[in-house]
Amino acid sequence: MNKALRINSTFECDLLIVGAGGAGLRCAAEVLDKRPQTQIMAITKGAHPQKSHTSTAQGGLAAVDPKDPADKPIYHMFDTWKGSDCAADQNIICKICDAAWEQIVWLENKGMHFSRDTDGKPGKRTFGGHTVNFGESSAYRAVFEADRTGKGIMDTCWGESLKRGITFINQGIATELLFSRNQCVGCIVFKQKQGEFIRILSKATVLATGGSGQIFKVTTNCRQNTGDGLALILQTGLPVMDPEAVQFHPTGIVGPGILASETLRSVGGILRNRDKQAFMEHYAPKMKELAPRDLVSRAIASEIRAGRGIFNPDHNVEHIWIDLRHLPDAVHDKQIPEVTGFFKKYLNLDPKKELCPVHPSNHYHMGGIPTSVYGEVQDISGQSIPGLFAIGECAAASFHGFNRLGTNSLLELITMGKFVGDNILAYLSRVPGKLPEAEGRHSVSQFTGYLDARGKDNIGHIRDAMRMLMTENVGIFRTEEGLTKAVDVLNELKARADKTALSSKSLRMNQELVQHWELDNLLTVSMAVAQGALNRRESRGAHFREDFPERRDAFNYHTLVSMKQFAKVEFSKRDVDMSIFEEGGKHYEKFGIIERRY
Amino acid sequence: MSNENSHSQVYKLTLKIKRYDPEEKRSWVQAYNLEAGRILRFVDLFRQINDEQDPTLAWNSSCEHGQCGTCSVKVNGKPLLACELLVENAVQYFQTRTFTIEPLNVAPAVRDLVVDLAAAYERIDRVQPYIIQPGSPPSEQDAYPIMPQSLDHYVNATRCINCFCCASACISSHNSFLGPNAMLATIVRVMDPREQEKAKRLKILYSEQGVYRCHSSRACSFVCPKEIDVAHFIALAKEGRILNKS
Ligand SMILES: Cc1cc2nc3c(=O)[nH]c(=O)nc-3n(C[C@H](O)[C@H](O)[C@H](O)COP(=O)(O)OP(=O)(O)OC[C@H]3O[C@@H](n4cnc5c(N)ncnc54)[C@H](O)[C@@H]3O)c2cc1C
Ligand code: SF4
Ligand code: SF4
Numbered sequence: 001m002n003k004a005l006r007i008n009s010t011f012e013c014d015l016l017i018v019g020a021g022g023a024g025l026r027c028a029a030e031v032l033d034k035r036p037q038t039q040i041m042a043i044t045k046g047a048h049p050q051k052s053h054t055s056t057a058q059g060g061l062a063a064v065d066p067k068d069p070a071d072k073p074i075y076h077m078f079d080t081w082k083g084s085d086c087a088a089d090q091n092i093i094c095k096i097c098d099a100a101w102e103q104i105v106w107l108e109n110k111g112m113h114f115s116r117d118t119d120g121k122p123g124k125r126t127f128g129g130h131t132v133n134f135g136e137s138s139a140y141r142a143v144f145e146a147d148r149t150g151k152g153i154m155d156t157c158w159g160e161s162l163k164r165g166i167t168f169i170n171q172g173i174a175t176e177l178l179f180s181r182n183q184c185v186g187c188i189v190f191k192q193k194q195g196e197f198i199r200i201l202s203k204a205t206v207l208a209t210g211g212s213g214q215i216f217k218v219t220t221n222c223r224q225n226t227g228d229g230l231a232l233i234l235q236t237g238l239p240v241m242d243p244e245a246v247q248f249h250p251t252g253i254v255g256p257g258i259l260a261s262e263t264l265r266s267v268g269g270i271l272r273n274r275d276k277q278a279f280m281e282h283y284a285p286k287m288k289e290l291a292p293r294d295l296v297s298r299a300i301a302s303e304i305r306a307g308r309g310i311f312n313p314d315h316n317v318e319h320i321w322i323d324l325r326h327l328p329d330a331v332h333d334k335q336i337p338e339v340t341g342f343f344k345k346y347l348n349l350d351p352k353k354e355l356c357p358v359h360p361s362n363h364y365h366m367g368g369i370p371t372s373v374y375g376e377v378q379d380i381s382g383q384s385i386p387g388l389f390a391i392g393e394c395a396a397a398s399f400h401g402f403n404r405l406g407t408n409s410l411l412e413l414i415t416m417g418k419f420v421g422d423n424i425l426a427y428l429s430r431v432p433g434k435l436p437e438a439e440g441r442h443s444v445s446q447f448t449g450y451l452d453a454r455g456k457d458n459i460g461h462i463r464d465a466m467r468m469l470m471t472e473n474v475g476i477f478r479t480e481e482g483l484t485k486a487v488d489v490l491n492e493l494k495a496r497a498d499k500t501a502l503s504s505k506s507l508r509m510n511q512e513l514v515q516h517w518e519l520d521n522l523l524t525v526s527m528a529v530a531q532g533a534l535n536r537r538e539s540r541g542a543h544f545r546e547d548f549p550e551r552r553d554a555f556n557y558h559t560l561v562s563m564k565q566f567a568k569v570e571f572s573k574r575d576v577d578m579s580i581f582e583e584g585g586k587h588y589e590k591f592g593i594i595e596r597r598y
Numbered sequence: 599m600s601n602e603n604s605h606s607q608v609y610k611l612t613l614k615i616k617r618y619d620p621e622e623k624r625s626w627v628q629a630y631n632l633e634a635g636r637i638l639r640f641v642d643l644f645r646q647i648n649d650e651q652d653p654t655l656a657w658n659s660s661c662e663h664g665q666c667g668t669c670s671v672k673v674n675g676k677p678l679l680a681c682e683l684l685v686e687n688a689v690q691y692f693q694t695r696t697f698t699i700e701p702l703n704v705a706p707a708v709r710d711l712v713v714d715l716a717a718a719y720e721r722i723d724r725v726q727p728y729i730i731q732p733g734s735p736p737s738e739q740d741a742y743p744i745m746p747q748s749l750d751h752y753v754n755a756t757r758c759i760n761c762f763c764c765a766s767a768c769i770s771s772h773n774s775f776l777g778p779n780a781m782l783a784t785i786v787r788v789m790d791p792r793e794q795e796k797a798k799r800l801k802i803l804y805s806e807q808g809v810y811r812c813h814s815s816r817a818c819s820f821v822c823p824k825e826i827d828v829a830h831f832i833a834l835a836k837e838g839r840i841l842n843k844s
Binding site: 046047048050051052053055056101102104105108109110111113114115116117118119120121122146148151155156159160162163168170171193222223224255256258313314315342345346347348458459460461464502503504506508509510511512 | 606619620621635636637638639645648649652653654655656657658659660661662663664665666667668682684686687708709712714715716719723726727728729730732735739740741742743744745746748749753756757759760787790792793
């Protein structure tokens with residue numbers, strides 16, 4: 001059967017985009033706009049680029065309008081730095097916040113259907129953590145397309161790439177990066193529909209594979225977010241940065257973990273425990289329900305741990321309630337119809353009359369592939385790898401540090417997409433015409449291994465055990481003991497996975513085969529996250545160590561984790577860029593090592 | 599039903615799934631019996647089949663909360679999103695515990711419930727789902743002003759997620775009609791004041807494969823999971839009432 005396993009053909013292009021989400025296609029659109037003859041191939045794991053995770057983002061994207069008399073980029077920079085718990089890089093904060101509005105205008109001019117204010121301009125709303133005058137009051141900084149901002153971005157970037165003649169490979173998975181000496185020259189792709197490997201040689205390769213939420217049992221992330229980009233990087237021996245920096249959203253809808261947005265709390269929703277007691281006042285007496293995501297998540301998890309949660313028999317999990325019953329009908333019908341619609345649709349309950357079950361849900365990976373401010377992928381010594389770039393959620397420049405503010409991710413996609421596009425244009429004009437050859441042997445032997453395995457086990461069961469393990473031990477609360485256990489069990493699960501046989505040896509659209517490969521990636525990323533968390537004996541942003549509950553200056557650096565072989569981890573460090581502070585300009589003092597208090 | 603019950607009602611279901619093996623070019627119907635809680639989604643049932651009975655059953659999904667339109671299938675003949683169908687609602691709506699599940703008939707099946715969505719999308723690509731010729735904004739670095747009332751006329755048409763449920767339900771022939779969602783994608787840009795290239799769009803809209811192929815059955819509006827009144831927009835186009843709304 002597996003005689004069919006070989007690399008069937010080779011393609012060449014100028015630019016290869018691995019991951020056709022918002023970040024990848026914003027980059028493609030930029031390159032095609034400025035250099036229309038560029039040959040670009042973009043791969044998506046999903047059925048079509050429009051099905052990428054970016055399409056599901058709801059809330060909005062942050063950008064300071066230069067015409068707004070109240071808001072300034074420096075305020076946005078401050079909020080981002082403070083939110084990051086002093087672990088984002090100030091050079092990238094500066095670059096992104098300064099360029100934000102230009103990119104809103106780009107999206108608008110290309111046809112995104114922004115919601116409008118009464119003057120016909122893109123409307124703006126407030127969002128948690130975004131303030132004017134260094135925390136003084138809420139900023140109207142988030143532009144949006146109703147509750148479908150991500151869809152607007154995705155449709156626009158896809159449309160612009162399509163218009164300019166990009167080539168898509170849908171339902172393809174990039175399984176291996178190709179190198180000629182130190183230069184990245186493309187990748188190996190497994191085309192699921194055809195069940196065959198192809199080799200794509202390219203002058204420049206961009207990793208834009210999105211998040212890794214599927215390592216946790218409950219997540220707001222889509223099914224495709226299995227951290228493939230991080231696994232590909234680790235496989236080559238290159239590092240990932242701050243893998244332990246993982247954000248949990250306090251209110252995922254019980255069961256699937258679907259995001260129930262902050263808005264529910266900002267319009268007055270109250271969190272209650274089993275005894276119907278409003279508990280937030282015990283954790284954040286002032287801000288209560290409106291405290292930052294990580295604090296509210298920990299409060300909910302504490303209530304559940306203390307036995308004050310409620311068991312949900314349908315989904316076999318514990319949760320607390322969000323109470324929306326007291327809100328006037330007008331609020332239900334006008335301000336939160338979409339989110340309460342999810343409760344109706346997925347739980348068959350009426351939020352006007354009934355309590356709604358929620359629990360924290362994994363949401364965003366701040367950590368990722370370390371890059372320069374131009375998206376160049378870096379090795380442990382900070383040297384850029386020629387020909388290799390990374391953007392979007394899989395990358396860490398690092399704009400978010402240890403805690404991302406809402407609406408800052410979409411902003412990162414479109415700004416970094418553009419910057420990296422410009423950088424690639426310059427790179428393409430420098431590199432010689434002929435591409436070096438590179439073979440790529442790893443993928444074929446990896447897949448052959450899956451097809452040859454004979455053990456009686458089940459990929460789905462191993463994946464579920466891993467996701468549960470991660471949620472329980474590497475989630476909201478972390479301890480030396482729990483993390484050590486996680487590392488041990490991950491090793492066991494990896495050994496089990498390696499032996500597990502497939503039910504069918506067929507190659508075409510063999511979902512189990514691809515899931516086996518994804519499981520390897522999930523285990524790899526889980527291991528990096530757990531090890532990073534074990535190494536960081538402090539608490540910072542979303543990373544909370546119960547045994548080391550304070551932030552410590554000794555950890556004012558980015559973790560770099562390399563892991564060429566599973567579980568054989570090597571650590572190194574990257575400095576946090578504090579250039580705004582160091583340059584000593586106006587307001588520089590706000591950018592020192594400051595307290596993160598709300 | 600109160601949401602504080604300590605145990606869940608369990609339903610005994612039979613899923614008769616249409617399967618297709620591309621290597622042997624063979625189709626058959628396979629019945630799976632399973633027990634499921636009342637508020638599990640049909641995507642959860644597929645996963646349960648994979649984990650407990652048959653890892654070879656292929657199906658597609660992505661966001662699994664009705665925002666991406668990947669998991670569309672036909673359940674007892676009705677095109678819908680499998681991630682939005684809860685067990686107890688399905689039992690009530692279809693008045694049965696046996697469900698026939700087929701892939702959408704908008705493109706060839708790749709395997710089982712997975713269809714070649716990229717092939718279905720070719721119809722969307724043909725209507726150019728972007729601004730062909732943008733008008734110039736009032737000044738550089740400025741957004742084009744669009745009054746909210748003007749946007750209101752077509753905003754519902756912009757909500758389409760290309761799940762192809764409408765295309766699957768449409769009674770007009772797939773061979774001769776580009777399909778309701780392709781029409782919608784064009785109509786959006788005819789109504790969008792930023793688009794200058796109206797002539798080309800109208801040509802597609804009123805072509806052999808355009809809106810006159812529609813029989814006004816409203817099946818599209820009936821099945822749309824986003825509750826977009828697709829047929830309304832198509833009717834507007836037929837009546838020539840989409841041009842001067844800006
Ligand atoms: C429910 C939800 C709501 C959110 N709301 C907001 C918000 O309001 N504001 C905000 O700023 N942020 C929000 N976020 C975060 C934001 O949406 C994401 O961080 C962002 O969309 C990621 O974009 P991306 O382009 O990096 O990746 P994605 O859009 O996830 O795209 C990744 C692409 O890579 C492909 N891919 C993956 N692996 C492979 C592989 N091995 N081979 C080939 N292709 C591959 C995928 O198929 C996909 O096409 C939200 C996130 C969630 C989960
Ligand atoms: S109304 Fe027209 S487009 Fe809609 S389903 Fe009927 S024939 Fe098709
Ligand atoms: S109009 Fe509705 S049914 Fe048709 S593709 Fe769009 S979202 Fe789906």
